[in-house]
Amino acid sequence: MLTLIAIVSGAGGAGRSTVTAHLAAQLAHTSHPVAVLELDAQNSIGALLGLRQTCEIGVLSPGVAPDAWRRVLCETPSGVPLLPAGRADAASVAAIGQWLRQDVGGLRRQLDALGMPEDTRVIIDTQRLPDVVAQAAVAAADLVIGVVPATTTGYVTQPNMMAACAGRAQMVPNLAAASSPLNNDLLHLIQTRGGDAVVPLRIHRDEAIGTVAASGQTLVQAGHGSQAALDFVHLAAWLLRATTVDDAATRTGRAGE
Ligand SMILES: Nc1ncnc2c1ncn2[C@@H]1O[C@H](COP(=O)(O)OP(=O)(O)O)[C@@H](O)[C@H]1O
Ligand SMILES: [Mg+2]
Structure with missing residues (x-):
């Protein structure tokens, strides 16, 4: 079964896309099957994964039905397969939101239909909460x-x-500056x-993130040792x-059924 990982935040500019791209690039770098699904109309994650051109058509674009996601799946220079958001408008995003509200299992079904390896981690970049999608x-x-x-906003x-x-979020502090x-x-x-829901890790503020992003890279490809x-x-x-x-807990649970 695919493993779906949603990257969310309540604050704008929190670092969702940065975290998505870096986690995906790191997993690809260590040869773990990974893919990114962009559910953010900003349509910007392709650039962070090394694409030189904006993805015109993607999962949020008007007229792209969920069962046509295979057509928009693309390879990126980072080695991470990407389902980009594409150019979207308010109506096409609302339509996806309505589909997902009505069909709770739909997202996983469409991803399963793409035939990715079973142990693929699908990292999902999202719009700032609260957002239906x-x-x-x-x-x-x-x-x-x-x-x-x-930050204060965070x-x-x-x-x-x-x-x-x-209560399901495992929280990761970003922009830490000792x-x-x-x-x-x-x-x-x-x-x-946050108590136990805060992951015992933090991402430090690093101006190099913006610098390498401008050249379509993450710190992983840039070989930064920061x-x-x-x-x-x-x-x-x-x-x-x-x-x-x-997975282990699920297997144990199933074994006991
Ligand atoms: N740890 C960090 N150190 C320095 N800059 C960061 C860090 N995390 C994010 N940024 C910068 O903050 C801005 C917003 O990040 P982004 O990932 O686009 O946020 P979001 O997707 O949540 O809107 C970007 O310019 C990004 O380069
Ligand atoms: Mg973003």
């Missing part, structure tokens, strides 16, 4: 990663994000409020462990 991704996902920037929007995910006392205080507050690059290595390892434990 993002909430459908949360409902379909095996693992929900809530990106919480260690702290203020954290409760809404937790509520919108019905040299900033305010940042440290906010991190502490975010961790205290703290943030290491953070993504650890986060990818955590993700594999978290989703593999789930």
